[in-house]
Amino acid sequence: MTCERVALVVAYLDVAATTRVDSRVAEVVLHWMTEDFGNAGSRTHDYGTRAKKAVQEARTYLAQTVGARPEELIFTSGATESNNIALLGLAAFGEREGRRHIITSAIEHKAVLEPLTHLQSKSFEVDFLEPGPSGRISTEAVMEKLRPDTLLVSLMHVNNETGVIQPVAELAEKLRETSTYFHVDAAQGYGKIAEDLRAPIDMISISGHKVGAPKGIGALVLRRRGWDRVPLEPIMFGGGQERKLRPGTLPVPLIMGLYEASRVFHEGHDRWKRDALVVRERLLTALSKTRFRINGDPDHSVPHILNVTFDDLNAEALIVRLKDQVAVATGSACTSASYTPSHVLMAMNLPEKVASNGLRFSWHPSQVEDFDPTGVVETVLRMQPAAS
Template identity: 75%
Template sequence: MTYRLAEDQQGWWIAVVAYLDVAATTRVDPRVADVVLHWMTKDFGNAGSRTHEYGLRAKRAVQEAREFLASTVGAKAKDLIFTSGATESNNIALLGLAAYGEESGRRHIITSAIEHKAVIEPLLHLQSRGFEVDFLEPGPSGRISKEAVLERLRPDTLLVSLMHVNNETGVIQPVAELAEELRKTQTYLHVDAAQGYAKVSQDLKAPIDMISISGHKIGAPKGVGALVVRRRGWDKVPLQPIMFGGGQERKLRPGTLPVPLYGALSCDDLRQRVCEWAAARVMREELLTALSRTRFRINGDADHSVPHILNVSFDGQDAERLIVRLKDQVAVATGSACTSASYTPSHVLTAMGLPEEVATNGLRFSWFPSEAASFDAEQLAKTIAEIQAEAL
C-alpha cells in the first residue's frame, strides 16, 4: 500500500495506513463522538445541579452509565466510581490502601514485574514508604501462575495487584482463578483491566475486589475510565481518598463529573463496536500465515492470549528501524505508548527472561478488524522478508 495523505470530513489531513496499535489507543467512532457532542451542546447541565431540569437530566445520564458499566462486570452501580482512566484508578486503588496497611501492620504487596508503569510506579512509591513489594517474574510464557502468587501470601499481605491482559504481549493472566482463592483470605485483589475490559468480560465477573477500567482502549474518548470497588459481604475495601474537594464519587474522586465522557463510555454504538473477536482471530491467523515467510518468534503464550494483540521479534532486525521501514504500510509500536520514547529493552520482555536482542526488538501488532480494513498481511510479510534478506 502506498503512503498518502487524505482529508477527512472535518478537514484534517490524516495518514492512510493500516492502524495496528489499538493497544495504545483507539479511534472514537463518529457515532460515539455524536453522543459526546450532544451532552456538551444540548444537555450540558452539571450533574451536581439539583434545582433545574438540565442538572437532573445530567444526573440521570450519569446514573444510567454507572449502572450499565457496573453490570458488565457483575457489580452493583454503587460499586463503581468514575475516573479519568485506568492510571488514576490504579493510583486510587493502590495508594488509597496505604493508610489502612500502615495502621493494620499489613505492608506486604504482591505484584508482577510485567505490570504497566501505572501500577509499578505507585507501588515503588509505597515501597519508599516502607511497604515490601514482591515483583514476580513470569518466565518466557509471560503468564504469572496462580500458584506463584499463592506461594508468596503471608499473614501481613495487604494486596495482590495483577493485570488482566498484558499490554505488550496480550497474555491473559489468571485473575479470575486468583480472585476465588483470595476471597478465602484477608488479602485484597486489584486488577488493572485496561486491556481486558469489554474483551475478556467473563473473567472480570469473578469476585475481584478492585478493577481499573480505561475508556480509550475500547473506542471512548481519552480521559475517562472507572474503578470498580466490590464489597466483601458488608465490608468495604478500606480505601482513603488521595485527592480532596467536592466529595463526588463517594469522596474518592472529587471534581465536576464530565457527563459527555460517561455518556460515550456507555453508549450503544460503543458496546457493539468492541465485539469483534471472531474477526480478530481470523485476522491473527492471516497475519501469522503471511509472516511464515519471514524469520520471527512470538513473544508470550499464544494459548493464553487475546486474539487482537501479537508481539513478535524478527531475526536480525532492530525494531525501531523496522518500524521506520514499515511506516508506509502499518502503524505499529514496540510496546507501551507510555514508554515509547525509551530505547531500552522492554521491561515486560526482559522480565520474561528473553534474550536482550529479543527483548529490545519486540514489535506489537494490535487491532480491531474494523479499524484495519486497509491492512495487507501479505504485502507486510513480503516487505519484512525483503528487509531480512538485505541484512544477510
C-alpha cells in the same frame, strides 16, 4: 486556530495504545457537550437533573458489565488514575493494620509499577513476580508468596505488550478466602473477556479509550465483601464527588461516551472476536515467510494483540521503514519513545536481543478489513539478512 482533518493512509495496528472513537460515541459526546450540557451536581434546574439521571444510568450499565452494583463503581479519568486510587488509597489502612506486604508482577504497566515503587519508599515490601517466557503469572506463584501481612495483590488482566491473559478469575476465587485484597488493572481486558471480570475481584481499573470511548474517562470498581467496603482513603480532596474518592465535576459528556462505547463494544463482541482472529491468522500466515518468534503464550492471549521479534532485525529501524504502510509500536505507548529493552519482555527472561526488538501489532478488525500484510512482509524480507 483551525484544525485540518488529515486522511490517514496507513493501516492502524496500534489499538493497544488507543482506539478511534466510534462515530456513534462521538455523536453522544457532542450531544452532552452542546445540548444537555448541565452539571450533574446542579440540583436547582432540569439541566442538572437530566445530567445526574444520565450519569446514574451510565453507572448502572457499566457496573453491570462486570457483575457489580451501581454504588460499587466510581468514574475516573482512566485506568492510570484508577490504579493510583486503588494502590495508594489502601496504604493508610495497611499501615494501621501492620500489613505492608504487596504482591504484583514485573510485567505490569507503569501505572501500577510506579505507585508501588512509591509505596516501597514508604516502607512497604513489594514482591515483583516474573512470569518466564510464557508471559503468564501462575496462580500458584502468587499464592506461594502470600503471607499473613499481605495487604494486596495487584495483577493485570491482559498484558498491554504481549496480549497474554493472566489468570485473574482463578486467583480472585482463592484470594476471596483470605483477608488480602485483589486489584486488577483491566485497561486491556475490559470488554474483551467480560466473564473474567465477573469474578470476585475487589478492585477493577477500567480505561475508556481502549474500547472506542474518548481519552480521559475510565472507572474504578470497588466490589464489597459482604457489607464491607474496600477501606480506601482519598488521595485527592475537594468537592466530595464519587464517594469522596475522586473529587471534581463529573465529565458528563465523557461518561456518556464511555457508556455508549461499552454498549457498542459488548453488543458486537462475538463478531469482534471472530473477525479479530481472522486478522490474526492472516497476519501470521503472511509472517510465516519471515523468520520470527511470537513473544508470549499464544494459547492464553487475546485475539487482537500479537508481539513478535524478527530474527536479526532491529524493531526501531523496521518501524521507520513501515511508517507509510502501518502504524505499529514496540510496546506500551507510555514507554515507546524509549529505546531501552521492554521491561515486560525482559521480565519474561527473553534474551536482550529479543526483548529489545519486540514489535506489537494490535487491531480492531472493522478498521483493518482491507489491510494486506504483504507490504510488511516484503519490507521485513528486504531488511532481514539471509539465514546462514
